[in-house]
Amino acid sequence: MAKYQKVKGTQDFFEKSILKLRYLENTMRRIAKNYGYNEIKTPIFEHTDVFVRIGDDSDIVTKEMYTFLDKGNRSITLRPEGTAAVVRSYLENKLYAKTSPMKLFYFGPMFRYERPQAGRYREFHQFGVEVFGKSTPLLDCDVIISANQIFQELGIKNYHLKINTIGDNESRKLYSEKLVEYFEEHINHLCSDCKRRINKNPLRILDCKVDGNNPIIKNAPKIHDFLNQESKDYFSEVLSILDYYQVDYIVDENLVRGLDYYTDLVFEFIIESNDELDGLAFCGGGKYANLVESFGGMDIPGIGYAIGVERLLSIVDSQDGWNDKIENDIDVLIISLDKLSKLKALEIAYLLRLHNIPTEIDYEHYTMKHQFKLADKLNPKFLIIIGEEERKNNIVSIKDNETKVEETISQEKIISYLKGKLL
């Protein structure tokens, strides 16, 4: 056993898994750019206060943050999510003065001290988008459609979009009051966390992770009976736009999401499967009308989502969805059969690499047998073989690893030959 092991809930990515992670990242980046998002990169840690705003009663803030004092005695937190950090940056860098809506995307590691289990890590990656400055049903749908397109392009099957509205400030206030009244009547049937939530954030009781099937929670008053006309109209317009674009959804009246900043529209993408991933949310998001203001900014609305990249990766794995998406890293392996040919191999490799053709050589063996073993491992598209005879005649033998066709060409023609074939 290795002397040191990785920290519980973290993962190493290498060989196939890092290729998969990069493939997902590149696909999401490309699609986000097609939708007009620009990248933002914020630090991995922030002043703790930045994250406290996302919900001083949420599990994330109360139980799951990696918080420590730095050497200057400042309270610092490893980011548990991206939205708060992006809002901080949006205000600090006065991005609101640039364009509106401001459409941003990010990709990076997040940290939550959760109990590790399938799809739940302590370090994980999110790909997220945030849009600031406008609030219209068309924009909201465009945001949802961009996430949906990512999952479609990845060929993900058996997932659904759950969507709900938790109303505007006025509707939610009325609804919260009703929920407090209702849950107080049934307080003895609630878990200890929910008892505490009654007066702080009664909506979060609907999202109870301890006791999600509790009939008291299932039968609680529904937000839709408390929505004012404006919230109702807004939500039904969102749904009708999704209908128009044939994006399937399920309205789930108990969907409230685990962060306190949401207002109006909330949504999650959920996977159905017959393994431990079943029911897992691999993307979650919603609108946040008051978050920017709560950071001391202006009254600027926002909407966004974040995709859990490890979850997405496990889903594609479980659906055997990679096919030929995971590209080979190495295009060419040069096999060389004596000491001088090894020198020539390095020279040819240098040239190929200058032309952006990923190339590997064997550094120590002289036998075909050993070097073919390396070829099996790397599975390059082409093998170049060089021995004494080839060296003396300024030629190489070049073999297409897929068709097994082998040709002899002069060394000066290697680049043009490969460029023609690799395009």
Ligand code: HAM
């Ligand atoms: P969230 O629902 O807390 O929302 O996280 C978004 C996604 O991150 C989840 O759906 C899940 O796929 C993934 N995720 C969360 N925790 C873990 C974990 N411990 N291990 C692996 N994956 C995890 C947010 O973070 C919001 N900031 C999303 C958002 C952006 N809302 C508006 N804008």
